[in-house]
Amino acid sequence: MRKTILLFLFSTFLSFYLSTRIYADNFTKIPLYGGQVVTASVSPSNPLVLYAGTTYGGSFVSKDGAVTWTALGTIGYNNQNGMSSIAINPTQPNVIVAVMFNTNYAVSRSDDYGATLSGIDTFSGSEDGSQSLYMTKVVASTKNPGKFFVLGTDRSALTGVLYKSIDSGLTWEKTAFSASNQTIQDMAIDKDDNLYVAVADVWKSENSEPIGQSASNVISGYLTKSSDDGSTWTQLKTFNGYPMYIQASSGTIALVNNMYGNDSGTYISRDGINFSSSTSLLHNSCFVTPDGDKIYAIGNDKIQTSSFTSSAWNSAVTISSETFLVLNDVYYRQIVFDSSNANICYMTDFEVGMMKSIDGGYTWSIVNNGMGGMVIVSGAKDPAGNMYVCSGTRIYKGINNGQSWNMVYYPDDGPYNPGNPTKSHKFDWGSSVVIAPAANNVFVGCAGDLWRTTDGGTTWTTVFSSGSNFTSEAAGTIRFSGIVWNNLNPTIGYFAIKEYLGSSLPNPAGKNYIFKSTDSGATWNALNLTSSDYSITSLAIDPVDSTILYVGMGDYATYVDASNNRYGGLWKIIDDGVNAPTWSQIAHTDKIPLNICVSSYALLLSGVEQNDNSLYKYYQPTYYSKDGGVTWAEITIGDGLTTESMNSTVAIKYSNSIYYITDGQSIFAAMDPQANFNKIVEAGELGTIKCLIIGSMYSGANKGLYKLTYAPKLLTEVIEKSKLYGYPNPFNAESETITLKYFVPQGKTVTSLKVSIYNIAGELVNEAPEEKYIVPGYAYYYSWDGKNSSGEKCAEGVYIVMFDSNNDTVKTKVVLTR
Template sequence: MERRLRAVGWCLLALASLASSVAGQRVGRARGWVRANVGGGGWFERIRMGSDGTMVACSDLAGAYVSRDGGAHWSCVGPARGLEETHVGCAAFDPADPSIVFLGTEQGVFRSADGARSFARTLASGYVESIAVAPTDSSVVYAAWHPGFDSLNPAVQRSGDGGVTWAPVSIDLPSNLRLLKLLVDRGNPDRLFAFSGSSRFRAGPVDLLRSDDGGAHWVSIGGTFGGRIVDVALDPFDPMRLWCSVDDPNPDARGHLYRSDDRGGSWTELARRGGAIWLDVETPGTIRMIEARYLYPWDPREGIFESSQGGSAGTFQKKSSVTTWDSGWSTAPWAFNATSLHGALAPHPLDASRMVWVTTQFVFGTRDGGASVEPLYTRRLGSGPNPRYRSTGIDNVVVVDIDVSDADPDLVTAAFFDLGIWRSFDGGHSWSAANDAIHSGAWGGAGGNSWFVVSDPAQWGVVWAGQGDDPYGPMTLLRSSDAGSSWSAVGAGLPAVPLLGLSLDPGSPPGMRTLFLTAGGDVWRSTDDGNTWTRVLVEGGLRFTAVDRFDSGIVYAGGEDGLWASLAGGNPGSWSEVGTAAMRGGQGGEPDSSWEGVFDIEPDPSVPGGLWVAAVGTGKGLFQSADHGTTWTKVLSGDFLRTVALDPLHPNHLVVGGSSAFDSGGWEPGSPGVLESSDRGASWHPLRRGLAWPFALDLALDPADPSRVFLASPGAGIHILEPSSPKK
């Protein structure tokens, strides 16, 4: 193993040049962030594929992801490319020109004219569930618009100039609907169909409607189905023909496939086959069906079914089963289930062999008409019982903590919402799961929720983490002695609540470490490696803890109730508030996107008495004390600062990060991303290169080379800022 700045034998004549190089490297010049994830996450709402094969996947925290090579690689689209909304609900391509791409977001429509390389907002407001471009006149574009993300009262917006300008056109559309999907007639740009029902955020009546005058007036053509429609498709060869799949009244039974040859005026049942409709664009009469809500190995409806005889009864044959599909790293039985049947599946518009779909967490695809299915979100590296995985670049995750082991900097462990606990044995370049099947609740080891992961600085593989089914529900404290390959439940005495902010006293003896954490807003202490715990401070509004690097008797805790300290090793009765009033927040409970207060506490590793605190919220920022919190200096102002990392080898070097987004929430112009200082906070240099979104929840420095920085970013996930000569 070779690391930058670890070599010896530099000649004296090169010292000045080296100093200049290291200083430039430390402030991030000529370096950029590289994403380093396992792949997947969630939530992915919809996906679309253009006629040139370009794919656009819609996420709820990281904007849009774009692939130009069949899903082998993905790039994340954010503010630097013109997209200013983290929540993207839908996408659409111009069928005549795939370089024109539309995104429907929680605040209007964004349009690209260069193949999704850059975007501009063309509709300023409203939650857009679906966008449809007229096949015969791509200057005509429609959008399914709602006043808010959880609203009914829809409107159809129409553009006559290719999506550059918009105007509402619907006159008599029922106000109690949630529009899910728009389809434009293949022969008449003024005729369109609207499918309504229940979305992720709001339920409404299920119906199928048609407009023959450009979206102004509407009639129902789906009333005969009793509110059980699940998908609608237009025939690629006959403009008069519609296809509709309908659930059976018995929820465990197969659905029904219907066809209309008069644009929905009348319907004929063809077969007992439900789910998503995949029409072959090359061969008339070939139709595939995927019951993508029930892709469980035990469900008789699972798999992909094909009819080459127009969907007639008895002609569907099973092309493949989920038991033969590759799910990537996920072991969850629900891994293949699509997010919805109204946009989560996207056939290639010209190539009948190709189709992709998104689930709440993953992306899958087929290149052979459904005979096989592969993951498009991750790659498996190596074989054997403990495989490693690396992301293809589509990572919509909430990673809240990242730990680089002092005992072995190649061992990196991360805590996520939903994905749980993951570890890397090669410095973050590949990952393997470390979730506990018992204590991850309904995830069963296929995921989980954790707020922290902490490694022992002197013992390889000794790690503590909290884990549970829900980030805001009961959790169990776990301890591992093999880097998360196996876990033991510890934490006797702790309440069944979310566990946050674990810290370790490095001066305590290995094997009998003194630990602190918060549970229910109170501070708890263990003096036996986490096995048993006692409450040492009843306060109710503290979420994070830290132990002084030079004096184990000084312990800190912070949260919405500000910053507190004990000068007696955390003993009961020894605590007092030492922070300023500006560090306090108002909202109680575990942090979420609107929470304010102390988010990070970092005792200085180089200066006795030194202490740094990042507080998130209006008028807050980064604070520094040289006397254990007796006096304070506000070093950096900002509403979204959340984390600070201090270089133990170079006292003037520090990195701070912040994010307007957390587990939800969007981009705000004041969201700082990552800033670096080489003069102890007197001046700052932004580290933006390679960041799709300026979001940072946690930062960690490689202890062997602090110029190597790890970033936990909500949405785009884990990033690494490598030295100029990266580790091998």
């Protein structure tokens, strides 16, 4: 049978039909506002109207000057609305054309403020999101409302392309622009409809890396101009480098050339022909005010401006230097301006989404209400129900079941001093941990520092800092491998740290990587377990016998040959608080365990495999043991597929009797690791999944924070035999599916289940793959859409559904109508 994707409600699903139906009943979104906004646009005719786009986290519109935001409609086979470039009709703020991300339409348009999006067939691709036309930038003419241009690459022909529309994106024609085997960087249009395109003399490979790029193989580039809607082109300037960004406003053109080469800098023109270089202005980005008389540039730690007076540009002046700039990727930031008042400007942010300034960029405030896409990378829920989560650089606290949030800690807040920089605490670098063993005892760790709050997040105290005992921070990163707490004695906790150098392996000899607290986390001391061979990559504690800890051991780095990796396997620590702690290797000597999950019933782990020679170590199956780590088996997914078909196991968690596993795209769940793990969140629905958070269970992803509402149905009455019934019955297969509810008696484990559907003549119509392990004492829900095993519609009539297991056989009649 063909593998199905269907609405999965509880603990298992039946492969009856191929569908793109989503799993929306299994998760709800938590209103933690923000998102990785990469583009924004302000309406020229109504500056209260703004649009903002993210890649995976959705796109939004505001009609009140960024006071509130509303999500745009969705489009394509996967119902996405991520945007990487947005242009607005200059006289109609309700009309937009946008370059899309992660869907089968490269370009879309809307004439109702984005409430509904229409994909443009000229730029359509296949249903896996792949396209021969890869578009990067859209601009709108202010001289001729309704005229739009969209720039991109034709991958099939390996050339740059430019398309033009004169009816607000309804129809398009290809212009004469061409750039064979070159990378299209950016485009701008000035007040007179002159088009400017920045091009690099290099072709980017599939992973977006320029072919042949190196400091010794300098990339050249050029700026070209068209004054006749792209019919003819004139090369204005060449560069010994990599022209990246270009902006045009009024009569000013600004271009940033900032990669390699000896002519890096910001180039400015007042006539669209002659360019001069600004050596004082930062050359990471450039943004021109509507009147063309001021240019803004964003650096790693500051915002600068340069103003035009009389006949020259003044030297750059720093107007804002705040730590909110330091730790966010400068290359994703944009500044856009109110067309009627340039002192009102907006800055995109890769974490909080959007900021606003009303004094020309000297001070900024966060304006993201309704922008529901804050990316969470780690978190915990305390016993009182409060949530603590980490975004890229900040810690947030949620109350009222996550319905109300406040930022409670920003570790790197304070004046930025380039001469004496502090640690860079980027929680999204895979280095953060959060745990809340008590309502007033919460810990967050990052970059070798561990903070504690005992007053609900009002004040935070550093209770541990890695200091100089490890590789210098300039050469590597100190990451937390895990933090755990003794369930029986909440004064005892443990954490482990590791060194990650990227291009080399650390030297673990003589270094303490595990620390213990016996005073509720106020102080921490080394456990004095050292290894000359391995670092610690993961940590877990036995929930029943808290004297037992499990650690993953080993070392690997992305840019180190796999043959040099150190595979330490799984180790067991005994620490009874009386005798000196001991540890020993117990399993998986050919692995570097990165995830360990322990319940009272089983032990699960995943990690880097010794036989995986790929650069990014994607092959990371999950294994389970039910006998304390003596014997192991690989888990199975759905209808028998193993985790080898997943990119990697990103996280494993156990909560409320359910095991959860994610590969970063989908989420799978099972009540028993020996049973099939069934998909409860389809790939792409939450974006890229960053973490799983216990309590009940939450998922942080680049579409936002979600609560997983999946739960098995425990039988409340004792039954002796299996039961089966379907509803609604009859069911109309044109508009609905039938749900089949299957009851498994207590104490009668199902080790073989075959589900089949027959017509009234006894002919087999459809069947599902055999299931080999189902936990007893629960009700399970299946679905059928009224199609046969070939995906064809079945005729109206009566059908027999049969569930045949090792325990017994049950049947029910269902009536199909159309």
